[in-house]
Amino acid sequence: MTNPRPLPDHPPQLLSPNDRPLPLFTVAQLRELEARGAAGLPAHTLMVRAGAASAHYLIERAAHEGSLATEHPVWIAAGPGNNGGDALVLATRLRQAGIAAEVCMPVEVKAEDARWALGEARAAGVPISHVPPASLDAFGWVVDGLFGIGLARPLEGIFAELAVRIGRRATTHGRVLALDVPSGLDSDTGNVVDGGLAVRATETVTFLGAKPGLYMTYGRDLAGSVTLAPLGVDLPPAADVARLNAPALFAPHFPARSFASHKGTFGSLAVVGGDTGMCGAPILAARAALHTGAGKVHVAFVGEGAPAYDAPYPELMLHPPGTLAFDAMDALAVGCGMGRGANAIASLQKALGCNAPLLLDADALNLIASDTSLAGVLTAGAVKGASGADGTARPCVLTPHPLEAARLLGTDSTSIQRDRLGSARALAARFAAVVVLKGAGTVIASPDGRAAVNPTGNAALATGGTGDVLGGIIGALLAERLPGYEAALAGVYLHGLAAETLTAGGSGPAGLTAGELAPTVRTLLNRLIYPVRD
Ligand SMILES: NC(=O)C1=CN([C@@H]2O[C@H](COP(=O)(O)OP(=O)(O)OC[C@H]3O[C@@H](n4cnc5c(N)ncnc54)[C@H](O)[C@@H]3O)[C@@H](O)[C@H]2O)[C@@H](O)CC1
Ligand SMILES: Nc1ncnc2c1ncn2[C@@H]1O[C@H](COP(=O)(O)OP(=O)(O)O)[C@@H](O)[C@H]1O
Ligand SMILES: [K+]
Structure with missing residues (x-):
């Protein structure tokens, strides 16, 4: 019989993974x-x-x-x-x-x-x-x-x-x-x-x-x-x-907020979407973008009957269909409440033809899944055609939930969920874009092989409109000139942390409304990235 080993004389190392890019x-x-x-x-x-x-x-x-x-x-x-x-x-x-x-x-x-x-x-x-x-x-x-x-x-x-x-x-x-x-x-x-x-x-x-x-x-x-x-x-x-996913992976990529800055420094974002009767989705995204620090935020509606301005947030600039020059934007977030009508397809084609960094969500993804020529334009643009100001491929971020991911890969959502990391990686490779596969444990994958699993967020986010908010946040970060992968990491992390913070304060897990996330995202962003120093 062997003698029991003595207890180690120093305590074993135990790490809490919170906030570490393990x-x-x-x-x-x-x-x-x-x-x-x-x-x-x-x-x-x-x-x-x-x-x-x-x-x-x-x-x-x-x-x-x-x-x-x-x-x-x-x-x-x-x-x-x-x-x-x-x-x-x-x-x-x-x-x-x-x-x-x-x-x-x-x-x-x-x-x-x-x-x-x-x-x-x-x-x-x-x-x-x-x-x-x-x-x-x-x-x-x-x-x-x-x-x-x-x-x-x-x-x-x-x-x-x-x-x-x-x-x-x-x-x-x-x-x-x-x-x-x-x-x-x-x-x-x-x-x-x-x-x-x-x-x-x-x-x-x-x-x-x-x-x-x-x-x-x-x-x-x-x-x-x-x-x-x-x-x-x-x-x-x-x-x-x-x-x-942890702040160390994305914090260094945020722009400085110097005294000598102006609204152009932090970029112009256009949220493109909102078919007739679905104006709320792009408004939610645009409000989130304002709270994430974009310099100017526009909404380009694809349907008729949109409001002329957003009463609680008159800072937003709202445009009827076909009236905003996408080329003048520093980033485009396309797809929220966009529908799949002729105007939606025309807007998506116009956006894919621009050089601005792109975020594609919801119906923009559904349109790409159902039209191989749109998919071809997206992939070609990301690989060689469209390029950013410095000549490198323009950032492009896709934010599918599992069903949208399934449509893009021609499979079903059960297969996507069977291997979320593998599915996100396959999508990133297929479309030469950064992919945010949403859901419990959002996966972020880059076409260069990097991937992350997000530890923040909870079931409070399982309510309509939270995906639009995420699109607005990531769109704003693209306008602020974060690279695509880091914009996606930061957006997903802040969005999830906002849900946790609101839940801790009693606003979740039941009954959180998507619109409540944005002000908390602002607070967390300033606390994490721009803390006030003595
Ligand atoms: N090998 C190492 O260096 C270390 C291993 N560690 C521990 O070892 C674990 C892995 O050990 P093992 O590879 O032995 O795996 P497990 O302990 O997970 O179990 C494997 C055993 O269970 C049997 N088995 C598998 N599925 C079964 C099922 N459904 N019903 C009944 N029997 C089933 C297998 O035939 C095998 O005998 C780690 O998870 C960790 O806890 C730790 O001690 C750390 C170091
Ligand atoms: N149980 C959950 N845990 C963590 N995050 C979740 C959970 N359920 C939903 N989410 C998040 O909420 C958002 C929902 O987005 P989406 O499905 O596009 O909704 P919508 O289209 O209604 O805006 C995603 O960011 C997703 O990751
Ligand atoms: K166990």
């Missing part, structure tokens, strides 16, 4: 990096570190709320692989720290490292059973160490039963920690593996590197708040790795 690794990348990280380290080192980091997390967490009492032990579910090994090390460490912990291991661990961890746990006197208790309610914490990144098929039998029970416990009593990923989650995509079941946790400690699936699709609901334990391994990000 690299996001796929399972294939992690496997490779894991092997490289483990080489040269004594056997079991990474598993010991994973278990110790989880123990440290629980002890720190409980210190704030006294949830680790002897009468409320920690209940730890251990699966058959190395995730189960992490769970066994965690149990051992807790017990060594004098904290009551018990393990439920329905199937004996098989993986080599995990078998070693089982020996350690037994030696430390951790109670280990094969059958789960009748109720999980009395435990201080419940830990999901069933499966990590090695889950190969849907959860079945006892594992499916445990996933349901752990999820129910998370909903009724909280305090459910997932090790590495919630079991059942596909950490590449944020979907549940093969449409099966997955654990719902309230928090996740993820090992080595962050994973895209923790921030996309169902991932955020299932993982809860995520903490990264890098396990002392420095991971060199591969070129094709995605990032978690």
Whole structure:
């Protein structure tokens, strides 16, 4: 029998990913990096570190709320692989720290490292059973160490039963920690593996590197708040790795707000859209653009019967169909409420023929999806034809929701959601444009291969008009001459953060109106990018 290892003499590093542009690794990348990280380290080192980091997390967490009492032990579910090994090390460490912990291991661990961890746990006197208790309610914490990144098929039998029970416990009593990923989650995509079941946790400690699936699709609901334990391994990000969107990626690209500036410095944007009866959409976008700091904001309506001015925001300049010179603009945001009529098609063709940076949303995307000649003009313009003032290809940003993305790729929205990162990358390559694939965990992809997953935003945004607001924000940033990718990153980040801020103040998650976002975007933009210095 080996002696239990002593607790590390310095606390393991735990990182809260908030506001950091963390690299996001796929399972294939992690496997490779894991092997490289483990080489040269004594056997079991990474598993010991994973278990110790989880123990440290629980002890720190409980210190704030006294949830680790002897009468409320920690209940730890251990699966058959190395995730189960992490769970066994965690149990051992807790017990060594004098904290009551018990393990439920329905199937004996098989993986080599995990078998070693089982020996350690037994030696430390951790109670280990094969059958789960009748109720999980009395435990201080419940830990999901069933499966990590090695889950190969849907959860079945006892594992499916445990996933349901752990999820129910998370909903009724909280305090459910997932090790590495919630079991059942596909950490590449944020979907549940093969449409099966997955654990719902309230928090996740993820090992080595962050994973895209923790921030996309169902991932955020299932993982809860995520903490990264890098396990002392420095991971060199591969070129094709995605990032978690964060201000460091876009803040340096904003224009300075010097004394010697004027409205021309911050660019003119035209929002093009608003067919008869759909004038609200471009107005929402234009108001958002004003609040995002564009120098001048116009609306070019495509339909008749539009208002002459916007009473709450008379700063906006509204134009009847065919009366605004698109060429005089520094950026165009085309598509909000535009419809698919003859005027809409003519406006889109005119916009595609300009050299100004372009944002294309909603019906502009639907028109492009249904007309290969428009798609051809877009792609040709982005690649070589239209160019910005400096001669480089003009920035072009597409902002599809999953159904619009599906139309553009000639597929269905289920296929898009099955792999959001892959779909956004495919669209960016297909149209030689920056793509913002909207939804829970918005993905931003550039045709040069860069990609990011956005961590801000919540269900308060699931209401009509929030996409128009996003289009206006990104359009304004293009007019302010941010490059396309950075304009998209900044817009999506601020839009999501505004929803979170308003929700924290009681205006969401239910009943937030799209128009409320813009003033909060302004506040956050000034706080993040232009803080007042003493
Ligand atoms: N190898 C390493 O360097 C490290 C691995 N770590 C942990 O190891 C995990 C990955 O370990 P594994 O590759 O062993 O994978 P898992 O622990 O996720 O599980 C894989 C095992 O489960 C079986 N299995 C897969 N799907 C199943 C299903 N639906 N029903 C029943 N059995 C199923 C597989 O045949 C295999 O035996 C990570 O997520 C992390 O928690 C950590 O200890 C950190 C370091
Ligand atoms: N559950 C959610 N979590 C995070 N963001 C969301 C969620 N639901 C919607 N959103 C965001 O709200 C916006 C909706 O845009 P869109 O679907 O175009 O709506 P609309 O056309 O009504 O304006 C997008 O930015 C999208 O990412
Ligand atoms: K797990």
